[in-house]
Amino acid sequence: MYDQIISRRTPGCIVFLLDRSDSMKQQWGGSSMTLAQGAAAALNKILLDLCIWSTKEVGGAVRHYFDIGIFGYGACPIAQTEGVESAFSGPLAGQSLVPLSVLADNPVAVREAPSVDIGAGHARIPVWVEPVHGYRTPMCQAIATAGAHVFDWAGQHPASFPPIVINITDGMVTDSPHDGATLDEWAKRLTTIETNDGAALLLNIFLSPSPCHGVLYPVSPVGLPEPGPELFSISSPLPQKMINNANAAGVPAQPGARALGFNADLAMLLRFLEIGTRPTEILDR
């Protein structure tokens, strides 16, 4: 399980769920950005990393190693209401899962901006996701939406590494139960979707406007303040290769660790996204 390589024949699927609730307007301690701005910057950076990672040949296009989905929940700028919608805008507006090769060619903008990499200066950064905030935190609906797309994708890609859903949030769920099911039940439904290589993975990271005592990959919910225990319970156990990647990146992760980051600052969010989006080997096909 969780052994399949990522390749053009067996692409992976990564779905980001981005909390766009009103509380994301808070300033992120230690940075000049709001939570919404920091999360969008981190997401754009990780998407660029995936594009760079999937570029091989001189003059060659970004390879279709992944299908990518990004869903915002809370404020929906297109529908102009509360809910869940694709967070892509510009040419990709409204699309659910997009091949990485298509995503690479269709940023909303390419801006000269401060890099979120520590110690880096300005860089040309493509933008796929803009910071948005408003309304409450319909996390159940977000997981349900991701599940619907992931279910279809898994059916079409039975030989692939299972889908990875990464939930970036700063708040308490406000729509549980949704459609008769609690957050825990929606998460269970999502993580019972399988390919031949294993069940879909749900990764959660909780952002804190005043980060302190950040916890990455806990093996127990004990000591986590709310909503830590609930997020712990819905987070997948980290597959061994992610544990290896985490340890190789200098982040201690033990067997039994859950795919959870809690009270994260921007650096932890970036690290979490880097490890979570490199679940296995990418082989060139």
Add this chain to the structure above:
Amino acid sequence: MKPRSVVFLAPKQGNSEQEWEDCAAGSPGVPGRGGNPRYIVADGATEAYDSLRWVNQLASSFIGVDAPELTPESLRRWFAQMQELWNTEAPARASYIEERKFAQGSFATFLGCELVDLAGRRPAWRAAALGDTVLFHVRGGRLVAHFPALRAQDFGLNPDGVHTSPDRLDHMVGKLRFASGEIAAGDLLFLATDAFAQWMIRFIEADGLKLWQVLSRLDHPLSFERMINTQRDAGKMKDDDVTLLRVHLVTDNPAFIVTCLP
């Protein structure tokens, strides 16, 4: 005693041979190195940029007129020359994504081997390695040594290799490994990239004698391809580019020559 060498290769399943990103080369006598036979196998990293150009450059230079000695000092100079060449001859980049990828550079494992004193009293192989491409020395159906002495579980853990970034030069030289072994007529040397080397090491534990029988008798690319596909389909070999360079130390001429028609 003279070496007779052959290379077998298999790209990843579904790929064409043009997409094979390993490289293997050999020369029966390298002019700059006293006419000694030399062999190199390099494995371009999967995630690296423009791997083909990097491994081809390494291979052609290693058996060329300016071939390095297998010492840390000489290899350090050679790595630096190779890095400069790779960077100065880089084609123009087409996009900012490609520009960023180029900045990250390319990377390949390296195993270089030289045969010395073949006509003398102490013929031997000498090798330098950076990464998980492995040399196997076989005599009389038994493994004499393998270098680097990796275990099956050691593969795939961020192997060392030759990077195009000058910043990595000190680290690379620090990670270089060297080994040598005396050879005799009839001996076999196999140089294999990681997926095949890992499979060989597992097979040795189960039935080494059979492994060497099979590999010493390989005489056609299609036989090799069939063997690789069988092992991949059975889940016993990682689906990666595969390269096997075989050197047989002989005293006679070939009994037959295989011609592979397109």
